[in-house]
């Protein structure tokens with residue numbers, strides 16, 4: 081078999097991985113030539129961020145603890161002003177996708193380098209994708225300025241991530257790899273990373289469920305998140321991400337849970353159009369089929385499998401289908417206004433928690 085044609089861009093990022101890797105933070109800030117780091121976090125992770133600031137001593141300019149999901153523009157402006165006021169010359173984002181996203185909003189405006197220390201499996205640290213929400217409308221963009229320069233993956237820090245969020249966040253990561261396997265701009269290296277990433281997470285999530293602070297399982301999960309995030313940062317996403325952005329952005333449903341519920345149904349919708357990708361996903365999961373394999377992984381590990389269980393009203397299904405077919409992303413099985421009823425049926429099944437069909 082000969083290799084297919086492809087274009088791949090290798091982006092400049094430094095990744096430091098390992099239990100206890102946080103100890104290298106000061107070294108990594110020095111390597112960037114920075115001196116005063118603004119430490120970013122959510123209110124819930126303030127304690128963790130303060131410990132990081134203490135560790136940095138004079139290298140810490142301060143802690144900004146107002147990161148929230150989907151980066152409201154007002155929060156982004158406050159963080160940018162705080163970075164300027166404190167004379168920060170880099171941002172350290174410790175947390176999940178919300179905190180990394182806040183760092184990106186600062187970098188977009190100022191070019192401030194980001195050191196990301198991910199504590200969930202969302203993968204934002206490996207992408208040049210940013211999101212900003214203004215007047216209830218979330219916009220995403222792609223700009224290499226927001227790509228974190230350095231990423232420190234320390235599995236010790238994810239030991240406190242609640243098991244429920246660990247499972248859904250892990251499936252959020254799997255979604256990036258699954259869609260990467262049928263991306264039109266995919267390539268053989270991304271395919272390898274995607275399959276390996278799915279396999280690592282499929283192995284890790286049940287082990288985390290069994291013992292939340294199992295450091296080997298946490299390492300496997302973070303390794304999988306790195307691989308899946310790299311795929312997200314390199315190739316285009318399709319129907320599944322479009323549906324999740326619609327449901328998260330317009331109906332305010334929780335990010336990782338939406339991914340978990342929708343992925344089996346989006347894969348079923350695409351199965352006939354992307355058989356090789358489905359075979360690789362199933363192989364990585366160790367299950368007969370990809371869509372059912374993902375739903376079984378969620379159900380077996382206590383994650384939600386129905387949109388109705390994560391706050392969606394049945395009355396909203398029609399509006400969600402209408403929004404999803406506007407400005408469709410490329411997908412192996414095209415979807416646009418002509419497929420509106422098929423998407424509505426998909427959403428109905430996802431709402432009810434039916435098997436992917």
Ligand SMILES: NC(=O)C1=CN([C@@H]2O[C@H](COP(=O)(O)OP(=O)(O)OC[C@H]3O[C@@H](n4cnc5c(N)ncnc54)[C@H](O)[C@@H]3O)[C@@H](O)[C@H]2O)C=CC1
Nearest residue numbers: 122124149150176177178199200202204207209238240241
């Ligand atoms: N731009 C990109 O490439 C990507 C962006 N995102 C964005 O990221 C956001 C979602 O990020 P997530 O990581 O799912 O959630 P999150 O960052 O909102 O975190 C969820 C909650 O878990 C807490 N948490 C995180 N790590 C913890 C730990 N180790 N121990 C205890 N608590 C912890 C957080 O403080 C927060 O309260 C969304 O806005 C999404 O759109 C997600 C993936 C990729």
Ligand SMILES: O=C(O)/C=C\C(=O)CC(=O)O
Nearest residue numbers: 209210211220252321324
């Ligand atoms: O919405 C964003 O901030 C950008 C991308 C993602 O959230 C990727 C995802 O849906 O997990």
